[in-house]
Amino acid sequence: MSLDGTYDNGNIFAKILRGKIPAARVFEDDHVLAFMDAFPQALGHTLVIPKHSTARNLLDESPERLSPLILGVQRVARAVRAALIPDGLTVTQFNGATAGQTVFHLHVHIIPRWEGVPLARHAGGGMANPAELKALADRIAAKIS
Ligand code: 5GP
Numbered sequence: 833m834s835l836d837g838t839y840d841n842g843n844i845f846a847k848i849l850r851g852k853i854p855a856a857r858v859f860e861d862d863h864v865l866a867f868m869d870a871f872p873q874a875l876g877h878t879l880v881i882p883k884h885s886t887a888r889n890l891l892d893e894s895p896e897r898l899s900p901l902i903l904g905v906q907r908v909a910r911a912v913r914a915a916l917i918p919d920g921l922t923v924t925q926f927n928g929a930t931a932g933q934t935v936f937h938l939h940v941h942i943i944p945r946w947e948g949v950p951l952a953r954h955a956g957g958g959m960a961n962p963a964e965l966k967a968l969a970d971r972i973a974a975k976i977s
Contacts, residue, residue, distance in 0.1 A: 835928045837936070839886035845937035849883060856965035858972045859911070863897070864904035868965040869941070873952045876916045876944040876968055880905045887938040889927040905940045907976065914975035915968075918944030922951075 840846075848855045849865060856868040858878055869877040882901050887893035893901070909921055922943040926933035934955040943951065952958075 834930075835889065835891060837888060839888055839892075840936060841886075843937050844935050845879075845881050845939060849881070854962070856962065856969035858969045859904075859908055859976050861900075861904065863900035866904065866908045868960070868969050870959055870965070871955055871957050872943075872960050872965075873941075873954060873957065874943050874945060874949065876912055876918070876942075876972065878908055878912055878942040878972065879939050880908050880942065881937060881939040885938060888936040889933065889938055890925055891927060893938055901938070901940070905942065908972070909942045910977070911972045911975040912942050912944055915971040916944050919947045920945040 844853065847853045848867065855870075858866040858868065860866070860883075863883060864880055865883050866878055866880045869879050880901065882893070882897050885893065885897050887897070905923060909923060912918070913921060922941070922945055924941045924943070925939070932954055
């Protein structure tokens, strides 16, 4: 999928937002939902998405929705840090299949990093254990402030 196109209401994140498929939810407010990535590149890999959006990528999004999204990203990133004490955090976002995007509902990755621990493959590694994801989500949720 290129940068151009129309929003597909059947994408995975739209289904998570509608409660049609499960996710290990971390945090939710009026604007954003955060949940664990099911194919994590590192322990604690968390995704933050706008709830009321049909933006496929960053370029599509309105300033009004982008502002609460980035504030949500910072809030969740702080909670990830407090919960898991990583050495660093990669915050990233892909636009278009050529750039590595695989789900076409705007989202931001928060990926904890530890010294000497390489990243797993993007969107192509193994599926995490749902119970372990739920436990991680609860640990991060407990640190939301
Ligand atoms: P993208 O490649 O679009 O930047 O990121 C999409 C992310 O969604 C990937 O990191 C991938 O592991 C994750 N993902 C794909 N399918 C699911 C799913 O069904 N549930 C969750 N929680 N994450 C998913």
